[in-house]
Amino acid sequence: MFPSDQRSWRPNWCAKVFWPCTAKRGTDMRYISxxxxxxxxxxxxxxxxxxxxxxxxxxxxxxxxxxxxxxxxxxxxxxxxxxxxxxxxxxxxxxxxxxxxxxxxxxxxxxxxxxxxxxxxxxxxxxxAVAIDEACRNPDRYGNSDVGGGCSVLLEYVSANPTGPMVVVSGRAAAVGDTLARVMGAAGYQVSREFYINDAGKQIATLGQALALRLLELGQECVLDSWPDGVYPGEYVKDLAHHYCELNPTVDSKTLGVDDYPGLGHWAADQIRQAHEKTLAAFRVIFDRWYSERELRDSGAPEKVIEQLYDRGFLVERDGARWFTSSQFGDDKDRVMVRSDGTLTYMVPDAAYHKDKFDRGFDYVIDLLGPDHHGYVNRMRAVVEALGYPPARLEIIIIQLVRLMRGEELVRMSKRGGTFVTLEDLIEEAGVDPARFFLLERAPETPMDFDLNLATLKGSDNPVYYVQYVGARIHSILNQWRAMRQPTAAIDLALLTAKEERHLIVLVARFPDVIGRVALERAPQHLPKFMTDLAHAFHAFYRQHRILDAEPLVRQARLALIEAVLVVTTRGLNLMGISQPKKM
RNA sequence: GCGCCCGUAGCUCAGUGGAUAGAGCGCCUGACUACGAAUCAGGAGGCCUGAGGUUCAAAUCCUCACGGGCGCACCA
Missing domain, CATH: 3.30.1360.70 (Arginyl tRNA synthetase N-terminal domain)
Structure with a gap:
C-alpha cells in the first residue's frame, strides 16, 4: 500500500502532487543531504x-x-x-x-x-561546506538520494507511430521522458523506459498502401495524378520504396493489391521504427524495451482484457457492439471495445498494455502522452480502475504542443501536406545540447514556442552555453593549476567567507534536493533553472575573486570549491542529456 | 455545445498557500594591460486577464466570466 493509493482521485492528473513513497529498499544506506x-x-x-x-x-x-x-x-x-x-x-x-x-x-x-x-x-x-567535500569525493554520485525509496517505475514516452518521421513534439517528449528517467534513477527509483510501437491495425495497412502506390510509380516511372485521402503522402515513403526495390528487385508493383498492404506496411513500419531508434539515439535517448503492439495482439492479451471486463460486469452490449462502461469511472461516456463487426477498437490493445504494465509489478506507471491524447486520460484511468488496479498509480503527463518559430515567424508544419519539421531537422539545425535545454526549460504541460533563431545562436544569448561555459572555465583553471606543479596545501573550507563563495556553497549543497524535487514532482524544468542560477553564481564569483593568484591556503579552498561546482554542472547537464565540453 | 491545457515584464517563460512576484531575450548605463568578456555590475519595464469566494495570508485553492490552444468517432 502506497501513500498515493489513499490520494483522492484527481481530475487534474498533472503531476503536481508531492507525495512521498514508502521506502522499500536502501534505508540502511540512506544518504542525507x-x-x-x-x-x-x-x-x-x-x-x-x-x-x-x-x-x-x-x-x-x-x-x-x-x-x-x-x-x-x-x-x-x-x-x-x-x-x-x-x-x-x-x-x-x-x-x-x-x-x-x-x-x-x-x-x-x-x-x-x-x-x-x-x-x-x-x-x-x-x-x-561539507557538501563541497562530498561532491569532490563522489563526482559520479553527488546529488543522488533515495527519495524514491527503491520504488519501481515504468516510464513510457515518445511512442510515436511508425508511420512517419518524428515531429518536434516527440522530441519534447523524448527530452522530458529521458531526463525524468535519468533524474528519477539518481533519486533512488528503479526506472524502466519503454517505447510502445503501434505497429498493428489499420494504419499499418494504410502505410502499406502508400508504399504500394509509390512502388507503382517507381515501376511505371510515372507520378500518380491523384492520391487517396488519408494515405500517407510524405516523401519518406518514396525513399522506402527505393529501398524496398533494392531488396526485392523482382517485385512486380502492378500485381500488388489490398492483400499485400499489411505485409508491406509491416515492413515499412519496421524500417521507420529503426529510423526512430537511430534518431532518438542521436538525441541521446535510449529505451530498455520497444514494446510491440503486434506481439501483444498475437499473444491474445486483448481478448483476455475483454473477457476480464465482461466478467467484472463492465462490458455491455448495445447496438450490436460491446461497450466498456467507463462513464462509471469518471469518463465522459462509455467506449466501444468490440465493434458490431466483431473487430476490436484501438483501445483494447492499449488496455491490455496497461494491464501488462501493472502485472509486471511496477509501483508507478507513468505515461507521457502527446497533446492530442488528453481526451484519452480518463478512459485509460477507467480501464485501470475497472481491472482492479489503483488508478492513482497511473500518472499521465501530457506533453503540450511545441510551436516552431523563427523570430516572429511561425514555422508551418502540415502533416496532411506531407511537410514536416522533424526531430532530425531540429537536431541538425539547433544541435542536441541547445535543443534539449530549450525543451526542458518549460513545464511539460505548458504549450511552448521554440525559437530556432535563439537556439541556433552560438553566443551568450543561448542559455545552454552560459551553463556549459562554467565547466569550460573551471577545466581551464584546473589545467593551469596542474601545470603550475605547486605543492598542494591542506584544504580549509572555513576560508570561504565571501558572499559569492557562500552562495556557491549553498547551491552545491542544495543540488541533491533539486534532483529529489524534480523526481518527486516529475518536473524537469527545475533543473535548467537551477543550473542557470548556479552558472550565474559562479560567473559572479569568478569576476570578483582570483583563484590561482590567491594566497596558497585560500587558493586551495577555492580550488576545492570550483571542483565541486564542476561536479555539479557536469552531473546536472548529464542528467539533462547535455554535454559538458572541456573547451568551447 | 462538452472536456482538458494555458493566460504573469515588450517577447519566451519560471514561481513549493507565505514576506518587496523572478529569469532569459530585447532596451539603457557602466566594467578587461585580468586564471577564458560565450563574462560581470547596475537601470528602466507588472492592476499576475477580470469578478466574486475560502484563508491570518492567494499569481497559487474554489466558482463564474473573458481570451488563446487542443481534443471530443463502432478512426488510430
Whole structure:
C-alpha cells in the first residue's frame, strides 16, 4: 500500500502532487543531504516543542522550506502562522518561546523572527561546506538520494507511430521522458523506459498502401495524378520504396493489391521504427524495451482484457457492439471495445498494455502522452480502475504542443501536406545540447514556442552555453593549476567567507534536493533553472575573486570549491542529456 | 455545445498557500594591460486577464466570466 493509493482521485492528473513513497529498499544506506539534515533537525526541535506544549496534533503542519526570496535565510518556516487557529497564540510570541531551543543545533548560525510570524534560519557556512567535500569525493554520485525509496517505475514516452518521421513534439517528449528517467534513477527509483510501437491495425495497412502506390510509380516511372485521402503522402515513403526495390528487385508493383498492404506496411513500419531508434539515439535517448503492439495482439492479451471486463460486469452490449462502461469511472461516456463487426477498437490493445504494465509489478506507471491524447486520460484511468488496479498509480503527463518559430515567424508544419519539421531537422539545425535545454526549460504541460533563431545562436544569448561555459572555465583553471606543479596545501573550507563563495556553497549543497524535487514532482524544468542560477553564481564569483593568484591556503579552498561546482554542472547537464565540453 | 491545457515584464517563460512576484531575450548605463568578456555590475519595464469566494495570508485553492490552444468517432 502506497501513500498515493489513499490520494483522492484527481481530475487534474498533472503531476503536481508531492507525495512521498514508502521506502522499500536502501534505508540502511540512506544518504542525507546537508539541507535535508538541517530541515529534519529543525523540524524535530519544533515538533518536540509543540508536543511539549500540548499541540502535538499540529506537528504535521510544520514544514521547513527554502525561501523564494533572498534575504529570508537559507531555510524558513511559517508554521507558527499556520497553526495559529489551533494554538490561539500569537505567532511571534510562540516563536519567542521556541527559538532558544534551536540555538543548540550544530548547523545553526543565527535565526530571526520576521514579518508576521516567519522564522528564518542562517546555517553555518562551514557546516554546509561539507557538501563541497562530498561532491569532490563522489563526482559520479553527488546529488543522488533515495527519495524514491527503491520504488519501481515504468516510464513510457515518445511512442510515436511508425508511420512517419518524428515531429518536434516527440522530441519534447523524448527530452522530458529521458531526463525524468535519468533524474528519477539518481533519486533512488528503479526506472524502466519503454517505447510502445503501434505497429498493428489499420494504419499499418494504410502505410502499406502508400508504399504500394509509390512502388507503382517507381515501376511505371510515372507520378500518380491523384492520391487517396488519408494515405500517407510524405516523401519518406518514396525513399522506402527505393529501398524496398533494392531488396526485392523482382517485385512486380502492378500485381500488388489490398492483400499485400499489411505485409508491406509491416515492413515499412519496421524500417521507420529503426529510423526512430537511430534518431532518438542521436538525441541521446535510449529505451530498455520497444514494446510491440503486434506481439501483444498475437499473444491474445486483448481478448483476455475483454473477457476480464465482461466478467467484472463492465462490458455491455448495445447496438450490436460491446461497450466498456467507463462513464462509471469518471469518463465522459462509455467506449466501444468490440465493434458490431466483431473487430476490436484501438483501445483494447492499449488496455491490455496497461494491464501488462501493472502485472509486471511496477509501483508507478507513468505515461507521457502527446497533446492530442488528453481526451484519452480518463478512459485509460477507467480501464485501470475497472481491472482492479489503483488508478492513482497511473500518472499521465501530457506533453503540450511545441510551436516552431523563427523570430516572429511561425514555422508551418502540415502533416496532411506531407511537410514536416522533424526531430532530425531540429537536431541538425539547433544541435542536441541547445535543443534539449530549450525543451526542458518549460513545464511539460505548458504549450511552448521554440525559437530556432535563439537556439541556433552560438553566443551568450543561448542559455545552454552560459551553463556549459562554467565547466569550460573551471577545466581551464584546473589545467593551469596542474601545470603550475605547486605543492598542494591542506584544504580549509572555513576560508570561504565571501558572499559569492557562500552562495556557491549553498547551491552545491542544495543540488541533491533539486534532483529529489524534480523526481518527486516529475518536473524537469527545475533543473535548467537551477543550473542557470548556479552558472550565474559562479560567473559572479569568478569576476570578483582570483583563484590561482590567491594566497596558497585560500587558493586551495577555492580550488576545492570550483571542483565541486564542476561536479555539479557536469552531473546536472548529464542528467539533462547535455554535454559538458572541456573547451568551447 | 462538452472536456482538458494555458493566460504573469515588450517577447519566451519560471514561481513549493507565505514576506518587496523572478529569469532569459530585447532596451539603457557602466566594467578587461585580468586564471577564458560565450563574462560581470547596475537601470528602466507588472492592476499576475477580470469578478466574486475560502484563508491570518492567494499569481497559487474554489466558482463564474473573458481570451488563446487542443481534443471530443463502432478512426488510430
Amino acid at each position: 546537508r539541507f535535508d539534515e538541517a530541515r529534519q533537525a529543525i523540524r524535530r526541535v519544533i515538533t518536540d516543542f509543540l508536543e511539549g506544549a500540548g499541540w502535538g496534533n499540529a506537528a504535521s503542519l510544520v514544514t521547513v522550506e527554502v525561501p523564494t526570496e533572498h534575504g529570508h535565510g537559507d531555510l524558513t518556516t511559517s508554521f507558527a502562522l499556520k497553526i495559529r487557529s489551533q494554538t490561539q497564540v500569537a505567532p511571534r510570541t510562540l516563536l519567542e518561546k521556541l527559538a532558544p531551543h534551536l540555538a543548540d543545533l550544530p548547523m545553526m548560525e543565527t535565526y530571526e523572527i520576521a514579518g508576521p510570524g516567519f522564522l528564518n534560519f542562517m546555517l553555518k557556512t562551514a557546516w554546509l
